[in-house]
Amino acid sequence: MTSAPGSTTSPERASAAVGGAKGTVDFAMTMSPPELAAHLFGTGFEALRIDGARPLHTVPFTTFEHPDARRALERADVLITAWGAPRLSDADLDRAPRLRYLLYAGGQGAILLPESARERGIQVSNAGWLNAIPVAEFTVAMIVLANKRAFEANRMYRRRRARIDREIEFPRAGNRGKTVGVVGASRIGRIVIERLRGMDLNVQVYDPFLDAAEAARLGVTPLALDELMRSSDIVTLHPPLNTSTAGMITAELLALLPDGATLINTSRGAIIDQTALLDELRTGRIEAILDVTVPEVLPRDSELYTLPNVFLTPHISGSMGTEIRRLGEHVATELERIVLGQPLAFPEELP
Structure with a gap:
């Protein structure tokens, strides 16, 4: 279950924070397609240019099987993920002794982790509350149009190609x-x-x-x-x-x-x-x-x-186009909190 915005991690989890003023937080990225990162964070990942945060590679990985991905995972304090990211196995986490945070630019990050993640002290943040906004906006727009009988009126107008008397044809619209x-x-x-x-x-x-x-x-x-x-x-x-x-x-x-x-x-x-x-x-x-x-x-x-x-419609209600940047800004904000040694603002409870 995802905590509401503004929730904080427990004191024992917060004490596991890395970085802060005393050091640098190294992060790796994984998502598919890799080009998604530019939509999330801007050209050159500008949203992630945070003092004290250091990327371990320049292109997001789509698999942990590549040697470069394994080397990055070995050094990463934070793993930044989005949809299309591969799941991590226990073997992957065994090779990632420094990993303490998974930041997911989507609804539920825990699905990418094995059950042992909780015992390993890994904290997760997701962008579920932010991704909910465009879905709700889409829904409200559809409610308004449906009550106005807009879809039915469209069909009728295309079929008749003549004046439509809305009060006669749609007396209950509105x-x-x-x-x-x-x-x-x-x-x-x-x-x-x-x-x-x-x-x-x-x-x-x-x-x-x-x-x-x-x-x-x-x-x-x-x-x-x-x-x-x-x-x-x-x-x-x-x-x-x-x-x-x-x-x-x-x-x-x-x-x-x-x-x-x-x-x-x-x-x-x-x-x-x-x-x-x-x-x-x-x-x-x-x-x-x-x-x-x-x-x-x-x-x-x-x-x-x-x-x-x-x-x-082809599953367009969720974040798309310009809305995706909102999710990237969320991840960047959480990364900055980690660098400052602060608890996550949107923690996700692991099973």
Whole structure:
């Protein structure tokens, strides 16, 4: 589980800090493709030019099998990683006696480490809270457009190529007074809730771990999942994917959605029973906005490409383009804290 922004490491972990005013922190980088580093940190990795921080190589490694990568790992105090980075094995960590920090420019860095990392005293920081921002922004934009019936209006306009009387064709369009159901009060779900707060919407949430006091603080109505599906104009999915959430949106739950409702998924495709979703979409009864699917790249003959009531995007809701630099700045800030001997601002609890 990731700690909230501003959390600090425990005193015993903090005492393991390297660097500070007394020495230099050496860091290695791994990600794929290597060109990603320029998007994260700028040309020549300018964001990482921190007094007291020294890069051990000039191009990020994509594997630890290369002799140069092994030599860098042997000397590294900090390993800077991003998506596409290889997992570290116990053997890799045996060859990295100085390694104390892994900084991940993404949602969860612990997946790159073996179980022994905790006992070895390795600390991890991730950029999950920052990566949640563009996902939430994308979601809110889709909610606004879906309530305005923008996707349906686009199809109608292209088909008719004539004036559309919006009051006749879309009498229930608009965001005023609509109900949005948020499944999962995760960090993304919470940002969505906060961004919707200034709009004239009724926001309700399903999350079995959200207590009444926290729901009141967020200004949302907690409901059982079946109630939320039955009473929402738009349902947006934000739970993590694990054994308890895989396939949680079943055929029975999809059937509860009101006619004309919109289902938004920016979480993971496996959250939904995709066969059941296809069956429901074929009826034309509901709309779907899908940024994620199963598999992640659909086969060329998938109906999701052609169904008119599906708005399909290739997993673009997360950080992309100019947004990636925000993640790099996060990593640079954490690296600077290490150099100064300060605890990580965004520590990730290791299993």
